[in-house]
Amino acid sequence: MVLPWGIRRAGRRAGKSKEDSSIDAASLDTEIAVPMPFRCPISLDLMKDPVTLPTGITYDRSSIERWIEAGNASCPVTKQPLGGAGRFDLIPNHAIRKMIQSWCVENCSLGVERIPTPRIPVTLYEVSEACKRIAAAANRGDAKRCYELVGKIRSWVKESERNRRCATEGGAGDALSAALELFGSASTEGRRGGLLEEIVSALAQVRPVSEEGLARLGSATSLHCILGFLNCDDLSSRQNAVLVLKEAISSNRIRRRALVEGIEEALVRMIREPIGPTATNASLVALFNMISHSPNSDKTRSKLLHLGLVPLLINLLVDSPDKGVCERVLGVLDLLCETREGRDEAFGHALTMPILVKKILRVSNLATDFAVAILWKLCKNEEGDERRALIEAIQVGGFQKMLVLLQVGCGEGAKENVRELLKLMNLYKDRVDCVDSSLDFKYLKRPY
Structure with a gap:
């Protein structure tokens, strides 16, 4: 069985008239027959990272991982049971991958792009070892080594969503939170090398999972570091900082105590000078948690009102088409309206x-x-x-x-x-x- 793949041939010669171009475009539409061995049995799409199960069937990695994460414990084609709790290897099928790449090169004139050679996904063991080394480097104050290890985690996370989940499960967020607290207390050397900025950037992608990690992230030392990035002029650093702050404020421990001075002003500034929907949503979630769980909620409301938060929220509600932003704006506004x-x-x-x-x-x-x-x-x-x-x-x-x-x-x-x-x-x-x-x-x- 061969399935068609509609592709428009690349390129139109320069100098043709508009009418000639439209006629030529219609005549160049074609269908490329993609061989079935190159298609994933689940998605029927051309495989970009073919892997083989112990049952001998090859799938695209992203498709079979979604299948397994959905709770399925058998091979989709053979129905044979797989290892319990996903304890089996997805073996990269290099032979099929090279054949697919060769086929892409042969059909490049028809607009088919060559699939890149995929990187091998990170494992829980690699994440765990990197976390141990980060902890050791932080304890001995080795900022340079810690910077290298945090950069490695960031590169893993950037590669794929699977790597991000693996880093989270492996405790990378907890290790990063501990490093932020340790280097934040003596931040001069860390800031000079950009270490704290690198840690906050990584924490924006990998959150802590343990109560101890969240407690470290919500400590006064860590919050002062986060506040410093919230008040800087670099937009990327500000967005990363507010994402980390949102996670810190979600901790049950930090809700029971007052935040460091200046957090409210920094969050209101994030609303007044928006960076994008991601940063705005994170700011609104942080404000909602601050008001609803603060030990001095009335004082927090009063301060936010004096900072002019209400008109900012109304204007944001008028201008923003984003569903999530609208929901969170209304949620914060509802809490503010609790008082006269x-x-x-x-x-x-x-x-x-x-x-x-x-x-x-x-x-x-x-x-x-x-x-x-x-x-x-x-x-x-x-x-x-x-x-x-x-x-x-x-x-x-x-x-x-x-x-x-x-x-x-x-x-x-x-x-x-x-x-x-x-x-x-x-x-x-x-x-x-x-x-x-x-x-x-x-x-x-x-x-x-």
């Missing part, structure tokens, strides 16, 4: 009500739950008879959105909030004009 000060800040922004109503049923169930919770807090906790927040929510289509949400369904907590909001809105809905909540509210102004 936070609610006043939120309602003080002209776009808060319109954007909250607009995001309901637009992003995800989680985002909808957060948006409803914020609306409930803003409307329910109003004082006096004016009910300005409630009236504005009705004006931007909140009443209709609540009705739709009740019909399509939502979580129990959100459903209770929706019902209470509808009861409140029903008292005022006939007194004000409503607008379509799908409109662009960029230039909307309040009537008061």
Whole structure:
């Protein structure tokens, strides 16, 4: 059996007219028959890293690893049982790989690119040995040797997702956290050689797995090092630092104590001067954990509010199309609205009500739950008879959105909030004009 592989022939001669080029492009479409021995039996794609199981069947490494990780314990073709818990070797099939490369070279004129020679994946034993050497080098203060070993782990992780998982399972994150704490306490020599920057860069890819590793990552010494990179001008270092900080704050131990001074300012700066969705998401997760698990949560909220976090979040909610960013922004905003000060800040922004109503049923169930919770807090906790927040929510289509949400369904907590909001809105809905909540509210102004 031979399966076709659609490939467009490479190149169009320069100097041809546009019409000639379009005709020529259509005539050069062709199908290349890829021999079945070169295809992975699982994905039916051309194999890039062929490996052979003990059963004698050859697969592409990525495909068979996904098969095994999914919990399958037998060969997909022969159905023969494999070693327990994946305890068997995936033997590189160099003969098939060279044949595939030769076939690619023979068909290069048809646009087929030669597959690169794959590197042998790292093993748990190699990771474990490297971690032991890092610990030994850190204990004797050998920054140069430690730098070399950390660089080796970074190169392993960059090669493939499999290597990253292997490094994590092998305890690389724990070893790196210990090295960061040890060299951070006497950081002058380490910083001169770029060691701390190399460690933080590696930790951004390989997180600690043990409580001891997380505790070291969340120590005052380590946090001061991370804070230094958060405040630097290098964008790559700042992104790596915030990814590491997110992991540090997720630790149960660090949640029970106060963070080092300046962390809040650095995270707000990450929101104000965004690097990209990855860094923004990490910053929002860190802020969420800081507020929700801080031993002085009210103090943390107050500080973030004085740093101007609320308007930054609202503007980010308006501008960002990223689903994850929207969910996390709403989550942080919901926590800030727990206090009167936070609610006043939120309602003080002209776009808060319109954007909250607009995001309901637009992003995800989680985002909808957060948006409803914020609306409930803003409307329910109003004082006096004016009910300005409630009236504005009705004006931007909140009443209709609540009705739709009740019909399509939502979580129990959100459903209770929706019902209470509808009861409140029903008292005022006939007194004000409503607008379509799908409109662009960029230039909307309040009537008061």
